[in-house]
Amino acid sequence: MRVALFVTCLVDQFFAQAGVASVRLLRSLGVDVEFPRGQTCCGQPAFNAGHWDEARAMALHTLEVFEGYDYVVLPSGSCASMLRVHYPELFKGRGPASRKAMALSARTYELSQFIVRVLGVEELGQGLAGRRLAYHYGCHALRELGVEDEPVRLLKNAGAEIVPWAEDRECCGFGGLFSVKMPVVSVAMADRKLDGLPEAEALVSTDAGCLMHLVGRMARRGIGVPVRHLAELLWEARQGQGAGQTEGMRHA
Numbered sequence: 578m579r580v581a582l583f584v585t586c587l588v589d590q591f592f593a594q595a596g597v598a599s600v601r602l603l604r605s606l607g608v609d610v611e612f613p614r615g616q617t618c619c620g621q622p623a624f625n626a627g628h629w630d631e632a633r634a635m636a637l638h639t640l641e642v643f644e645g646y647d648y649v650v651l652p653s654g655s656c657a658s659m660l661r662v663h664y665p666e667l668f669k670g671r672g673p674a675s676r677k678a679m680a681l682s683a684r685t686y687e688l689s690q691f692i693v694r695v696l697g698v699e700e701l702g703q704g705l706a707g708r709r710l711a712y713h714y715g716c717h718a719l720r721e722l723g724v725e726d727e728p729v730r731l732l733k734n735a736g737a738e739i740v741p742w743a744e745d746r747e748c749c750g751f752g753g754l755f756s757v758k759m760p761v762v763s764v765a766m767a768d769r770k771l772d773g774l775p776e777a778e779a780l781v782s783t784d785a786g787c788l789m790h791l792v793g794r795m796a797r798r799g800i801g802v803p804v805r806h807l808a809e810l811l812w813e814a815r816q817g818q819g820a821g822q823t824e825g826m827r828h829a
Contacts, residue, residue, distance in 0.1 A: 581646040585656045587785035595806035615642040621659040654718020657687040689728040704817020706736030711777040715784035735814030744773040751790035767794040783807040
């Protein structure tokens with residue numbers, strides 16, 4: 578199985594350890610992971626802004642970079658949704674590009690989705706035993722990809738307790754360009770969500786954009802709960818199994 582990691586812009590710039598953890602985790606599960614050097618932005622910001630021609634230019638590049646891999650895995654529900662749901666929309670009726678977009682869509686997965694649905698792995702180890710975690714369901718992963726049970730199941734099976742949080746499925750208010758165009762509403766949505774945050778050792782999500790938005794608001798409000806990307810905690814779970822440290826990213 579030949580798998581490419583699409584690391585995404587926000588993971589690359591703000592959550593680099595989540596990218597490293599994704600590679601280590603997948604390789605510990607026997608997956609041959611590569612990191613194509615040519616990858617760039619998937620085009621989601623331009624797509625969301627209505628600049629579809631610019632988004633297509635970036636998407637065409639992405640189709641070329643990730644052609645030939647059995648699967649493309651992303652530590653992000655948001656960017657995975659762009660490839661899986663919106664690339665076919667971008668290239669609908671556009672001949673070969675449409676066929677390539679459909680093919681890439683079919684082999685694109687968010688990290689926990691890939692581990693559970695493709696690899697058939699539900700237990701990574703007991704490295705999270707006794708940890709109390711609050712889980713945030715990112716909108717794209719939950720509503721567009723249907724990733725609901727997979728991340729929580731992997732965390733629970735690693736020994737973690739997922740503490741009840743009434744607002745766990747509410748939007749954090751980030752929404753990419755939404756937080757720029759509608760900052761007052763965006764902040765209000767984050768505050769509403771954080772007002773109900775239960776006592777936990779960490780706030781966890783599979784989306785770097787959500788985490789970046791929430792950690793910024795938490796810092797402003799003096800909320801001292803650490804924020805962790807799902808990939809980092811899943812690698813910690815795996816290490817509890819006795820999995821050895823693996824090499825870093827392999828460049829393709």
